[in-house]
């Protein structure tokens with residue numbers, strides 16, 4: 293039941309974390325599969341394993357360390373989720389997204405969510421990066437939503453708008469940063485959708501998603517963004533395309549694997565670290581209400 297995520301419960305969780313950190317983090321970063329190395333860019337790290345944090349779930353997926361990493365990035369005190377929670381692990385969506393509410397309670401105003409995803413847009417190749425300009429809440433269509441159940445107004449409104457979920461200024465700045473820093477590889481923007489998993493998609497499902505205008509498919513992020521926007525955080529999110537979704541019935545032996553997903557994350561980690569660092573620097577200089 294959602295009591296495990298009540299405001300009072302999460303206040304206790306926030307208090308525990310605050311007793312281990314010197315100040316309020318203003319930016320929260322979620323590391324996608326195989327992208328935990330983003331947290332290595334932080335200076336003066338403080339690490340709190342999820343299993344030490346009251347009411348926190350624990351990560352059960354390879355490539356997801358399972359700890360909060362606090363530290364300085366571009367002179368900003370930030371918090372990094374090295375490992376996130378997924379519906380396919382058996383956690384309800386509100387539980388997968390509860391770290392976002394805890395981040396809000398400890399001062400986070402900006403969320404940078406990253407994930408690994410399958411490329412549906414036929415222009416995409418492995419290693420490309422897609423800024424998420426919008427999402428389709430596929431699981432929500434079946435009523436599976438982190439915000440369902442009684443609404444506690446202290447988080448946000450009963451019926452939150454989602455037409456401007458992804459901050460256009462940060463998207464535009466991210467594109468400029470990619471060019472200015474001459475980051476390796478290609479940057480796109482597109483529509484992301486989250487399926488429950490743990491299986492990868494069938495050909496028919498991929499064809500349907502393509503018809504629906506989806507550019508990249510994953511198993512995370514949408515519920516975290518819904519929760520972040522509900523409590524009025526500013527959100528930027530991007531996908532690392534870790535495999536190209538094959539949408540034909542030809543007999544090929546190419547099957548997506550989690551190992552392949554993590555390998556691409558390792559190859560692109562250097563570029564993504566710099567990308568996030570520069571985005572945080574922009575937020576610090578232009579968007580933080582100091």
Ligand SMILES: Nc1nc2ncn(CCNC(CO)CO)c2c(=O)[nH]1
Nearest residue numbers: 325408409410509510511534550553
């Ligand atoms: N076709 C396809 N390719 C993908 N690459 C990464 N992910 C995100 C899901 N990642 C899982 C399995 O690696 C671990 O959370 C996906 C996906 O959901 N579908």
